Amino acid sequence: MSGDGVHTVRAGRRTVEVHRPDKVLFPGGGGAKEYTKRDLADYYRAVAPFMLPHLRGRPLMLQRRPDGLDGPEFMQKNTPENYPDWISRVEVPKEGGTVCHTVCDDAATLVHLADQACLTLHRWLSRTGRLDRPDRLVFDLDPSGGSFAPVREAAWLLGELLDALKLPSALMTTGSRGLHVVVPLNGRHEFDEVREFARDVAGTLAAAHPDRFTTAARKKDRGDRLYLDVQRNGYAQTAVAPFTVRALPGAPVAVPVGWDQLDHPGFGPRRWSLADAVDQARTNPWAGVLNRGRALGPARRRLDALRG
Numbered sequence: 001m002s003g004d005g006v007h008t009v010r011a012g013r014r015t016v017e018v019h020r021p022d023k024v025l026f027p028g029g030g031g032a033k034e035y036t037k038r039d040l041a042d043y044y045r046a047v048a049p050f051m052l053p054h055l056r057g058r059p060l061m062l063q064r065r066p067d068g069l070d071g072p073e074f075m076q077k078n079t080p081e082n083y084p085d086w087i088s089r090v091e092v093p094k095e096g097g098t099v100c101h102t103v104c105d106d107a108a109t110l111v112h113l114a115d116q117a118c119l120t121l122h123r124w125l126s127r128t129g130r131l132d133r134p135d136r137l138v139f140d141l142d143p144s145g146g147s148f149a150p151v152r153e154a155a156w157l158l159g160e161l162l163d164a165l166k167l168p169s170a171l172m173t174t175g176s177r178g179l180h181v182v183v184p185l186n187g188r189h190e191f192d193e194v195r196e197f198a199r200d201v202a203g204t205l206a207a208a209h210p211d212r213f214t215t216a217a218r219k220k221d222r223g224d225r226l227y228l229d230v231q232r233n234g235y236a237q238t239a240v241a242p243f244t245v246r247a248l249p250g251a252p253v254a255v256p257v258g259w260d261q262l263d264h265p266g267f268g269p270r271r272w273s274l275a276d277a278v279d280q281a282r283t284n285p286w287a288g289v290l291n292r293g294r295a296l297g298p299a300r301r302r303l304d305a306l307r308g
């Protein structure tokens with residue numbers, strides 16, 4: 001319900017107020033649809049049952065646009081003191097002190113973050129209690145140009161390589177330019193070991209197709225090749241959360257997809273938006289994948305054998 005410049009949203013056991021609900025966060029025009037803060041809050045409330053399993057227990061970095069896409073952007077790690085006390089937090093050590101990250105454990109927190117114009121949620125790949133041991137590994141397929149064809153090709157080839165290593169994998173649009181391929185882990189390996197493994201997998205693929213793919217971190221060294229980015233697999237690094245909205249015109253959403261959708265006509269990194277991402281969520285494209293977390297030992301031995 002709404003009134004007096006406030007939109008109230010029932011989220012679980014709590015009622016959360018969304019202030020200035022008619023504030024335009026995503027301006028229309030140029031073929032893009034207009035969305036307000038009310039739209040953002042209602043979307044995050046609707047997608048919460050599907051999104052929360054990917055957020056619970058994970059420190060967040062929040063991408064805020066209080067005045068919408070036309071205003072300044074803030075990347076927020078520390079939880080403001082005025083956040084409600086029912087919102088979960090975790091103190092993370094850093095050089096010279098700590099960072100108090102927000103943790104989104106319930107739908108009410110999601111709605112409150114929408115009220116704060118947190119458009120995009122970036123999550124850690126590890127959870128509170130075992131912050132140094134990730135339970136997700138992420139490959140970011142980052143194209144050099146505007147064509148999606150190299151991203152599709154890289155996804156298929158990477159998926160085949162992971163299959164050969166007997167590792168389960170899940171596919172996600174980023175809502176921006178590329179795709180993420182996510183591998184569930186058992187949470188027993190430290191970040192350095194996970195990133196080294198990811199780097200060797202990416203290196204194996206790049207070595208097999210040196211004219212198409214690269215692991216070069218510097219843009220000037222990539223040419224027109226697709227970048228197989230594994231840098232997110234480090235301590236305190238983040239990746240965009242499944243079902244999060246991106247701070248781009250039209251409010252595209254990072255959406256989990258099935259491998260069978262990769263070759264569908266019209267498929268691309270911005271295929272889903274705030275308007276229809278919940279429909280995709282209801283298809284449960286990652287069913288049975290992420291609860292199959294693997295140890296990396298057997299996969300490492302298979303990879304070493306492939307590399308000769």
